[in-house]
Amino acid sequence: MQKKGWRSARAPLIWVALALAIGVPIAKAAGSEQLAWRGPVYILAGFAGIVALGLVLVQPLLIGGYLPGLSAYRGRRAHHWIGGALAVAVVIHVAGLWITSPPDMIDALTFSSPTPFSPFGVTAMWAIFIVALLAALRRRLGLRLRTWRLIHVPLAIVIVAGSVVHCLLIEGTMETISKAALCALVLAATVKVMVDLQVWRRRRTLRGESIAPQ
Template sequence: MAKQHKNLVSFGIWSGIALLVAVPVVLATTSPYLGYRSMAYIIGGFAGILALALFLLQPLLALGALPGVNKAHSRLCHRWVGASIVVAVLLHVGGLYLTSPADTVDALLLVSPTAFSIYGVIAMWGVVFTAVLVVCRRRLRLRYSTWQLVHNGLALVVVISTVIHAVMIQGAMEEISKWVLCLAVLATTTGALVLHWVVKPLSRRRRLDRKALSD
């Protein structure tokens, strides 16, 4: 009975994640905006949607919270998903550049008249800095706690900027599914950070206090 309940919970979690990721992508393919867009723009746009969807998985993988995935595999998947986000962001920016070089350069120089571009560029540089930090971690010789603090801080900046960027754009994504995905990304990211930096330390401190009282 307990095993059936566990399997049912696992199925529910994976089904929910699949729906949160698949529904916005499928609905985006039916958008009338795609009818007059170039292939470069379409590929770049869907790369951006993919990056947003992958942000849903990252905090869950970092915590080892996905059912059926042990901690070792979870950490490995976290790295691969991170690499996939970098590739998706590069495709997103590259597709937009091939479609409109001048507008993309203005956005990168933070002189674009569209506010959503600024948040997109902030998110992009956050992803770039995160990738550099991961690659150069050993050379920088940062303490693990310091590296983790910087890494998580960058992740929060990237996610918030990405969500603002996404909700401000009137593009291929259907509005309701886009908002649901964005709120889910914010919730999982914030929840993971609160759990890691607040709940776990408090729980650890309480265990130490109880142990000290019992000695």
């Protein structure tokens, strides 16, 4: 009975923890004094970037099946749609910064910006766009599951690493502790899902079973 009660109570706790992990950094950023010196377009671009980082956290949780109440099929579908939302958030982030300062964005996109965080963000951006494009064209290109994984996993690592470093190096509206906590959770979730999926594949292989998901 105790185990059953803990399992039923654990589900809402996981969702609350996820909401806090994403919501607290956004709330802290919304209370930043630096917003007083920023225009609405720049503020929109900045918060789009924060939302994008939150979506990067959700993605491994979905594909790893760590979010309760979602079947494997629904988790994969949500992973697909949130990947699209992530690409849109990045477009808003980049477009807003372009509108507010085209020269700075040109420097960033050409990897000639003096700011240390720019190349990491741009690299993560292109990796996100490549994944989104390939996901949309996967059936037309005839990409098999194994081929898709060989492409997607390295790009996902680039997205996570680039996004986290980009965020940590920026001294902006995000509060330091909540920002660091969100970045740590993104890294932890990514590492966990990769370790878990590798163990799962190894066990299935040893049993002589197919590793393709059902």
